[in-house]
Amino acid sequence: MSLLEVEGLSAGYGDLQVLTDVDMHVEAGEYVTIVGPNGAGKSTVMKSVFGLTDRMGGTVTFDTTDITAMDPEEIIHEGVGYVPQTDNVFPPLSVRENLEMGAYILDTVPEDTLQDVYDRFPVLRERASQKAGTLSGGQRQMLAMGRALMLDPALLLLDEPSAGLAPDLVDEMFERVDRIVESGTAVLMVEQNAKAALRHCDRGYVLVNGENRYVDTGEALLADEQVRQDFLGG
Amino acid sequence: MALLRDKAPDWAPDRTRVRTALFVAVLALLLFDVLRRLLGESLAPSLLTGYLWDGLVFGLVIGLAGVGLSLTYDLLGFANFAHGDYISVSAFVGWGSTYLIAGLGSFDPLNLFFLGVGDTVFPRDVGVSVTNTPGAILVGLVVAAVGGAAVALLFDRFVYRSMRKSGAIALLIASVGVAFTLRFMLVFLFTQDSFGLTVGAWAYELPFPGGTVNISAPELLLVTVAGVSMVCVHLLLTRTKLGKAMRAMSANRDLARVTGIPSERVVTATWLVGGALAGLAGFMIALFQGTVNYQLGWTLLLLVFAGVIMGGIGSVYGAIAGGVLIGLVTRVSQVWIPASFAEAVGFAVMIAVLLTRPSGIFGGDSL
Numbered sequence: 351m352s353l354l355e356v357e358g359l360s361a362g363y364g365d366l367q368v369l370t371d372v373d374m375h376v377e378a379g380e381y382v383t384i385v386g387p388n389g390a391g392k393s394t395v396m397k398s399v400f401g402l403t404d405r406m407g408g409t410v411t412f413d414t415t416d417i418t419a420m421d422p423e424e425i426i427h428e429g430v431g432y433v434p435q436t437d438n439v440f441p442p443l444s445v446r447e448n449l450e451m452g453a454y455i456l457d458t459v460p461e462d463t464l465q466d467v468y469d470r471f472p473v474l475r476e477r478a479s480q481k482a483g484t485l486s487g488g489q490r491q492m493l494a495m496g497r498a499l500m501l502d503p504a505l506l507l508l509d510e511p512s513a514g515l516a517p518d519l520v521d522e523m524f525e526r527v528d529r530i531v532e533s534g535t536a537v538l539m540v541e542q543n544a545k546a547a548l549r550h551c552d553r554g555y556v557l558v559n560g561e562n563r564y565v566d567t568g569e570a571l572l573a574d575e576q577v578r579q580d581f582l583g584g
Numbered sequence: 585m586a587l588l589r590d591k592a593p594d595w596a597p598d599r600t601r602v603r604t605a606l607f608v609a610v611l612a613l614l615l616f617d618v619l620r621r622l623l624g625e626s627l628a629p630s631l632l633t634g635y636l637w638d639g640l641v642f643g644l645v646i647g648l649a650g651v652g653l654s655l656t657y658d659l660l661g662f663a664n665f666a667h668g669d670y671i672s673v674s675a676f677v678g679w680g681s682t683y684l685i686a687g688l689g690s691f692d693p694l695n696l697f698f699l700g701v702g703d704t705v706f707p708r709d710v711g712v713s714v715t716n717t718p719g720a721i722l723v724g725l726v727v728a729a730v731g732g733a734a735v736a737l738l739f740d741r742f743v744y745r746s747m748r749k750s751g752a753i754a755l756l757i758a759s760v761g762v763a764f765t766l767r768f769m770l771v772f773l774f775t776q777d778s779f780g781l782t783v784g785a786w787a788y789e790l791p792f793p794g795g796t797v798n799i800s801a802p803e804l805l806l807v808t809v810a811g812v813s814m815v816c817v818h819l820l821l822t823r824t825k826l827g828k829a830m831r832a833m834s835a836n837r838d839l840a841r842v843t844g845i846p847s848e849r850v851v852t853a854t855w856l857v858g859g860a861l862a863g864l865a866g867f868m869i870a871l872f873q874g875t876v877n878y879q880l881g882w883t884l885l886l887l888v889f890a891g892v893i894m895g896g897i898g899s900v901y902g903a904i905a906g907g908v909l910i911g912l913v914t915r916v917s918q919v920w921i922p923a924s925f926a927e928a929v930g931f932a933v934m935i936a937v938l939l940t941r942p943s944g945i946f947g948g949d950s951l
Contacts, residue, residue: 400842426844434842440835443828451832454825455844497843 351414353378353536354399354505359408361398367406368394369560376505376538381531383568385544386557386581392540393435395557396507399538400432401425413504426455431498435509435540438494441483445474448482448493452500460500467496470529488519495526499535506530508539512546524550544582548572556581604940618919627919628794635915641803643891643911644810645869649884650892650903651817652861656736658834658898659854660744662755667862668885669766670735674863675870675880676770678728679781686712686720699779699876706780713785714801714871725809725867732863735766736855763882770878778877781870806868813864814904817857821900826853834898887914887927890934896944905945909933 352375362368368391376382384392397403399410401422410418417425422432440448449467450459468475471492477485482493491511498506511527512520524546531537541547548554548568556564556577564577571577621627653667680697687696687710695704714721739762747755787800821827829850833840841847862881869884870876891910895902913933914926921929941947 402842422842423844423846426842432842434839437836437839440832440839442835443831447828447832450825450828451840451843451845454829501844 352376353380353413354538355409355411356395356399357409357411359395359398359410360406361394361403361408362406363403367560368403369398371408372557372560372562374555374562376536378504379531379534379536381527381537381539381550381552382554383539383541383547383551384555384557385541385547385571386555386563388542390557391560392557393509394560396432396509396538396540399425400430400507423455426501429501429504430507431501431503431505432507433494433498433509433511435513439482439485439490439497441481443482444479445482445485445493446478448497449474449500452497455501463500463502467499470499470526471496487514487516488523491515491523492526495530499530503535505536505538508537510540510542512541512543520546545572600940600942607936607940610936614920621919625794630792630795630797632916632919633792633797635918636912637797637799637803639912639915640908641806641872641911642915643908644807645865645872645907646884646887646891646910647904647907648810648813648861648868649865649888650895650907651814651900652858652865653888654892654895654898654900654903655817655830655854655861656858657892658900659830659851660755662752662759663889665756665759665885666739666762666766667858668881668883668888669763669770670732670859670862671866671869671881671884672770672876672878673735673766673866673881674728674732674859675866675876676774677731678724678863678867679779679870679876680724681727682712682717682720682724683710685723686710686717698774699781701774701777701779708783711783713782714805715786716783721805721871725864728863728867729860730863732861732866733856733859736859736862737852740852740855767878767882774878776878778875780875782874802871806872809864809868813861817861817900820857826850830854887930890930894934894937894944896947899944899946902944902946909937909945 354374354376356372356374359372360367360370372395374395384395386392394403398405401417401420401424405418408418409416412425412428412430415428417428420428440451443451449464453459453463468478473489474493474496477489482490485493495506495508495511508527512523515523520543527537527539528550539547539551548571551568554566554568554571555562556571564571564574566574572582618627618632622629622632649667649671653664656664656667676699680699683696683699683705684693687705691705691710696710700706711717712720743758743762744755747758782802785801787798789796790799821831829840829845830853832843833845833847833850837847866881870880887910888907891906892903893906894909895904895906910930910933914930917926917929937945
């Protein structure tokens with residue numbers, strides 16, 4: 351049994367169906383990316399796993415628990431963390447307060463996890479009392495990941511973590527995600543930077559028009575002539 | 585909301601600078617005139633100090649009411665026009681309790697609680713004042729706060745909750761309906777009469793050049809209550825988990841949701857805090873004016889809005905600053921013009937401030 355099992359998932363927003371019959375799975379500690387053209391429904395898969403869309407069919411199972419009908423509030427309790435693509439920090443709150451909010455569902459702020467996050471992203475420790483709104487794009491992305499890591503989730507959902515980052519920061523970001531995976535957290539990531547994402551991940555899904563088109567290891571997808579031509583720009 | 589929060593368009597800086605210069609020039613002129621009058625002895629220093637003290641006291645009540653309005657505005661995204669009537673209802677409930685405690689044994693309890701409506705009990709007979717019956721006043725203050733919180737929660741459950749997904753305009757119109765419901769419920773119970781509340785209380789006559797400045801016990805109580813409440817709100821927002829969650833939710837509702845902040849619980853807490861502050865403000869304004877009637881909160885609400893908008897809508901600290909400024913302006917303006925124009929002056933200053941700082945004094949900072 352995989353950590354995350356998505357079976358025959360159809361979902362969308364209101365009357366608009368975006369996903370049709372999507373199957374996907376993530377093993378414990380695995381690093382999986384979803385790539386595909388714009389509008390393919392990559393982010394929608396992630397949002398559907400986290401309970402943010404209207405689900406129209408299929409099941410989502412996390413760690414043997416059926417989370418298909420759950421709200422985000424409940425899914426967090428199961429051990430899934432989600433980092434939205436944009437607006438993913440609370441600008442008027444300090445960096446530390448942002449991280450505290452990440453642990454809201456716990457009775458007290460777990461001091462050791464907080465120190466782990468600070469060790470992982472030292473710049474956050476330096477700027478702990480600064481307002482999140484004053485951070486640069488790269489620092490914000492770290493804070494957003496740090497906030498989601500405050501509950502030490504078994505699965506982290508990352509929605510386009512490289513979006514809006516300066517090119518030289520993108521590599522750094524991928525390395526950070528590698529280190530999160532090394533520490534035992536499974537990652538399901540949507541990326542527009544498809545080639546780089548496939549180089550780093552264990553397995554990749556190519557999503558087209560709301561349906562899975564290809565599944566394979568990252569390397570195999572990168573090597574696949576058809577995938578290269580259609581989705582990776584040759 | 586968007587209109588009020590929008591950044592100034594590109595052409596604004598130059599014009600704003602001209603307006604700011606004008607504003608500062610007028611302010612300097614007025615200050616110069618005050619000095620001239622003080623030196624020429626046509627304005628007694630004691631009178632001016634009296635205006636300032638009175639304005640500060642009045643401004644703190646407006647600020648207190650404004651903090652509650654600002655909090656709910658920030659979290660729920662609509663201007664609650666019923667806030668003024670929450671103020672009125674809690675003033676009646678609070679003062680009813682004060683009368684009940686103060687006159688129990690000598691008068692019929694029901695008549696006491698209804699403030700002697702129909703001329704059954706008269707204020708001079710009960711003899712309530714801050715110095716005569718401090719216990720009854722404190723009980724009334726607490727009941728007013730609890731009453732305000734209860735009314736706020738009640739109407740959230742029955743009206744606003746089912747409209748969470750509606751737009752700001754629909755909610756605003758619903759709040760006008762709530763306001764009318766409460767106001768005319770008060771008329772039904774208490775008629776349209778004004779009720780005198782207190783007998784004279786102890787006051788200190790501070791000697792000052794040109795006369796004395798009266799600092800009364802009710803005023804001191806009011807300043808203390810307002811000051812303590814504001815500090816408590818500040819500590820709530822910056823030191824407690826709940827307060828931080830309120831700020832987080834006001835900054836980004838969607839992110840708060842995916843972070844696991846229970847939005848309904850935070851909204852409920854916000855109504856409780858906002859309602860309690862409205863209750864305190866209601867009790868205090870009635871104490872300050874010495875009378876209460878069904879329009880108490882509604883008439884105050886316009887000035888509260890002026891203060892909140894001037895401070896930068898949605899900012900708690902702006903609401904306090906704006907309220908105090910409105911209070912001072914409405915009183916100090918009496919140096920030049922009759923007291924009956926006080927409210928008009930308050931609004932004129934609000935407009936002047938918004939022309940020079942379109943998003944308010946603390947504009948842009950949320951909570």
